[in-house]
Amino acid sequence: MSWAAHQFEVYAIQAHLPKKMIGRVSFWAIFLGDFTPDFLAKFWVYGFTINGVHYGADVPHQWHRGFPGMGFTHTLFLGIALTAGFWVWRHNRGFAIGFLLGYAAHALTDINDSVGVMLLFPWVVNWTSQTWAYAATIEGGKYLDAAAYYSSLGLAMDVFWLIVVLFSWRVLTREHWRTNVVPADAGVWAFLSRYLPERGLLAVYRSIFFYGVCRMIAWTSWAHLVARPIIDGVARIGYPFDLSWTGPHWIPALSLRHVDPWLAYPVAIGLFALVFVAVSKLWEPMGRSEQRHRAARTPAPTPVAVSEPNGGWSSGSSQEKAGEARVD
């Protein structure tokens, strides 16, 4: 699994949208898409303990990424299905496209650990590059998982995504937020502005990036400066780094039945490119469909008698405008 990478990729997507989508794809949808796979599957991976009784998955990695299990939550199959559901329900192009891009980014990033994801579900075989060890276990829980991740190439993955965002630093500016983010989610930001000043709204927008940076630093600091693990019977100050492939060596890399790891990157990159091309191709037809549905939902203007010298009739012009909002 990836940690802060999932927070950074939300902004990376936002920063690299095709020109025609800038200012029109919902930031919150990208976030929700990226958040949903772990929201659906991860709570039971670590589980929780009450009065000495552990409640959670018997085999965490099977539950998280396998089938039977919740592995289908980390697949393009479910991402596309949920996107289609949102589209049929609301006909909101900016939301549907954002959700799909966020979901795809999450599912494809998770090929890097030793368990991987079922990229081509319903084909129940995992795709993994085995870049670092999947380390979520009942005994180790979240802490050992974090220590292993931030001692391995997982840390490099987080840093890579951080650098991608920092190279696109304008995505974090007030200007970008005002001109590109707010227009795509005007209703949400208008609602939040009832309770927060503008600096708070901007902080809300930046907060996921902030959380990613802070958790990366905090977990890495804890794992290497504060923790006192016993590894191979030796008490140590901090977990040792191991930036080798499928590291760290001091924990077994869990795995499920998978394809040749050499295939994982080409197929994942190819699929993401396919998603991007499909989204680009669907953008205009979805826009026309959204416009039709918006016009159909808008009630017909009710004639109102007025004592104006314009012939005595006026129509609900604001409603008409709502129905004719430009969607191309």
Added chain:
Amino acid sequence: MLTRHPRREPTLDSTLLTGAAEWCWYIVAAVSYITAGIWNKWLLNWLVGPVWLVAVVCLGPPLATWVRFELVGRLIGARR
């Protein structure tokens, strides 16, 4: 003649944070969250992290203003 500054209550004012002041509050939020998170790892989650930043950025500036005026008021009061 010295006059006491009017007391200001901390409110969610609409002050825009820009430049150094903005950086300052974000760094305050990050350092405090990371420090708290290292020693209380349950704080490191999706909900607390974002809320922490928003709370610091929204409440910090008016709180600082209030503290500053309160201190100045007390200092002036002590001189009198």
